[in-house]
Amino acid sequence: xxxxxxxxxxxxxxxxxxxxxxxxxxxxxxxxxxxxxxxxxxxxxxxxxxxxxxxxxxxxxxxxxxxxxxxxxxxxxxxxxxxxxxxxxxxxxxxxxxxxxxxxxxxxxxxxxxxxxxxxxxxxxxxxxxxxxxxxxxxxxxxxx
Numbered sequence: 470x471x472x473x474x475x476x477x478x479x480x481x482x483x484x485x486x487x488x489x490x491x492x493x494x495x496x497x498x499x500x501x502x503x504x505x506x507x508x509x510x511x512x513x514x515x516x517x518x519x520x521x522x523x524x525x526x527x528x529x530x531x532x533x534x535x536x537x538x539x540x541x542x543x544x545x546x547x548x549x550x551x552x553x554x555x556x557x558x559x560x561x562x563x564x565x566x567x568x569x570x571x572x573x574x575x576x577x578x579x580x581x582x583x584x585x586x587x588x589x590x591x592x593x594x595x596x597x598x599x600x601x602x603x604x605x606x607x608x609x610x611x612x613x614x
Contacts, residue, residue: 525546
């Protein structure tokens with residue numbers, strides 16, 4: 470099983486940016502934990518980050534035929550990007566939306582996800598463990614296909 474993990478804007482600043490909300494774990498720490506867990510569950514993983522919405526759209530489009538699932542933390546684009554939503558639909562690749570914080574318990578504008586309606590599921594609010602949960606969900610979704 471091949472999983473594409475995509476991270477959106479400002480996630481390169483994890484560990485420094487608003488640690489009271491996002492914690493002190495860096496994106497590199499999350500990647501290392503995910504790689505370890507992926508090895509345990511027999512999955513391959515490609516882990517990427519971009520602050521550019523167009524790059525994320527391109528990666529999602531290119532995933533078709535190359536990946537079995539996508540884990541997407543669209544960060545701020547979660548609440549605004551019709552382009553990411555449309556790319557997910559066009560790719561046909563099952564996508565799990567992931568967030569470190571509980572977006573439903575935050576500011577009103579963060580409670581609406583443009584991605585949720587086209588994602589296979591959403592994992593939100595468990596810090597860096599949200600990513601591990603999403604990886605397990607990808608493995609389970611693939612096994613049931």
